[in-house]
Amino acid sequence: MILKPQDVFICLKLITMGRRPWTYQQLSAALFMSASEINAGVRRAMRARLAGPGPEGGSPQPNLMALAEFLVHGLKYAFPPDRGAMTQGVPTAHGTAPLADAPGIPGDEPIPVWPHPSGPAKGYAYSPLYRSVPEAALADPELHALLALVDAIRDERSRVGNMAIRELQARLSQKHSH
Structure with a gap:
């Protein structure tokens, strides 16, 4: 699994949505990406622990602590x-x-x-x-x-x-x- 820059983009959009449930189609429309790209990005973000399962099995949500750590300490090296x-x-x-x-x-x-x-x-x-x-x-x-x-x-x-x-x-x- 290799994290891609669009996975961070997806996680940032999830942050703006708060804890509200969402669909792949909603994210696809908001980010101008295909639903399959969103699905793959969410899976990679979850594998990297930048996102996790939502409450009661709901929509995946960003892991704010891990995301902050990655954005501050890793992003400029991974995606200059x-x-x-x-x-x-x-x-x-x-x-x-x-x-x-x-x-x-x-x-x-x-x-x-x-x-x-x-x-x-x-x-x-x-x-x-x-x-x-x-x-x-x-x-x-x-x-x-x-x-x-x-x-x-x-x-x-x-x-x-x-x-x-x-x-x-x-x-x-x-x-x-x-």
Whole structure:
């Protein structure tokens, strides 16, 4: 079993859904992936202990503690980003909320964007975890924020990464307490 970047993408979407039951068709529509890709990703995430069975045999749920540990300590090594030329796209990492207005973020340099023809910003190309990330992020602001935090952690800028880690941990602990 080899974990794939889309498995993390799926787990992040599950976080935004809270503890509500879900179907593979719902996730497929929300993430612009096939139901079979979702099914395989959930199975890999469960095998890696990033997700587990839901209460009373319900829909699998993210394992927030394990996911936080992996996102903070393993993601940048397992799935480092590729950077490219200036392009139109969807802002990510420190180019969008919640990090865009954080102190210490240089406002005069290009921002990272996931390449997308109808993206609202121009910046340098930054590879998303999965090809449908831009579409899913545009449709779900909470998912967009989580993906942006994860991308800031995948980046090598330690100051931005440290801010992203604190914000991500705060969001996950808030979800854990509900």
